[in-house]
Amino acid sequence: MLGGIYVEERMEALQEPWTSFVIEFPTYPRQMVHGREESQRILFLCPQAEHNPTELCLALFGSQILMHRLQQGESTEVLATTGFIFVYAAETPNALRSVLSRYQAITNAPVLVAQKSNVVKTAHFVTEFLNRVTAPSFGGNVSFGESQTIAGPGGTAMETEAGPIISDAELWSENLPEIVLVDEDGNTIHASHNLQDYRAEYACRYVLAHYNENINRDKMAEMVNLSPGYFSNLFRSEVGMSFSDYLIQVRIDNAKGLLRRFDLSVEAISKKCGFNSLAHFSRTFKDRCGLSPLKYRKSPHLVN
Numbered sequence: 001m002l003g004g005i006y007v008e009e010r011m012e013a014l015q016e017p018w019t020s021f022v023i024e025f026p027t028y029p030r031q032m033v034h035g036r037e038e039s040q041r042i043l044f045l046c047p048q049a050e051h052n053p054t055e056l057c058l059a060l061f062g063s064q065i066l067m068h069r070l071q072q073g074e075s076t077e078v079l080a081t082t083g084f085i086f087v088y089a090a091e092t093p094n095a096l097r098s099v100l101s102r103y104q105a106i107t108n109a110p111v112l113v114a115q116k117s118n119v120v121k122t123a124h125f126v127t128e129f130l131n132r133v134t135a136p137s138f139g140g141n142v143s144f145g146e147s148q149t150i151a152g153p154g155g156t157a158m159e160t161e162a163g164p165i166i167s168d169a170e171l172w173s174e175n176l177p178e179i180v181l182v183d184e185d186g187n188t189i190h191a192s193h194n195l196q197d198y199r200a201e202y203a204c205r206y207v208l209a210h211y212n213e214n215i216n217r218d219k220m221a222e223m224v225n226l227s228p229g230y231f232s233n234l235f236r237s238e239v240g241m242s243f244s245d246y247l248i249q250v251r252i253d254n255a256k257g258l259l260r261r262f263d264l265s266v267e268a269i270s271k272k273c274g275f276n277s278l279a280h281f282s283r284t285f286k287d288r289c290g291l292s293p294l295k296y297r298k299s300p301h302l303v304n
Helices: 053-061 077-081 094-107 119-132 198-210 217-223 228-239 243-259 266-272 278-289 293-298
Strands: 018-025 031-033 036-038 040-047 066-069 082-088 111-114 147-151 157-161 180-182 188-190
Touching (some): 053 119, 094 111, 119 198
Parallel strands (some): 040 082, 082 111
Antiparallel strands (some): 018 066, 031 036
């Protein structure tokens, strides 16, 4: 019996297409449960459309976690000690209400609904909170939408708001610009502006802010805690072009603007836009634009 409510020790199939994990934090301060110390846990839900929820959890909460995927008919005893119900809902959480009501009856834990724009910030909030609190006493407030307020120990209000992705690095803060390239077959490819996965959006915003630095696919994958192969597939499916194509096109677009100014040499522009040599810049620029940087500087109207 939990909080005066009798809980049947079985879990029926979810009515909505959601994947659920119990995530344990063995390296965080432990909590006392019925006189014994146990690791802190949260319940994590994401759409079944998320192809690799394990990598998603690792990206959000770090590699020092233990994950257990809940199955139909499994005992719900472990859910009674979860501190948060964390929901990753890329679009809208409204369809979750019936699913969450069952979990809340068991856990009596606050619910955080994190949409793509604030999922990393919300995950950071959870890990920071669990890492500094032992044996938390949680309320049961539920909040939906882009801004969530939950109850912490002693009823203290703590707020998580939609905002830029948590990172020590500077990120592009405006709307994603139009990025257009022409492939080897002469087809025009437009990068998508409406990204559903926060990791692809983070990568785009990072490139736009740091295109002049030494960036590559493997480093970017590491920054979002994904394997290089999975990151490549995710980025292409979300953005519509490969990460390397996106990075190069951002560099070329910025180089075009600098070439029109005449106050920098072509070599200086190549370095300022992240190319490792003037020869590499000239070759790439001609491949993308059909003429050399020097010819473009003289006649920029010849290139769209």
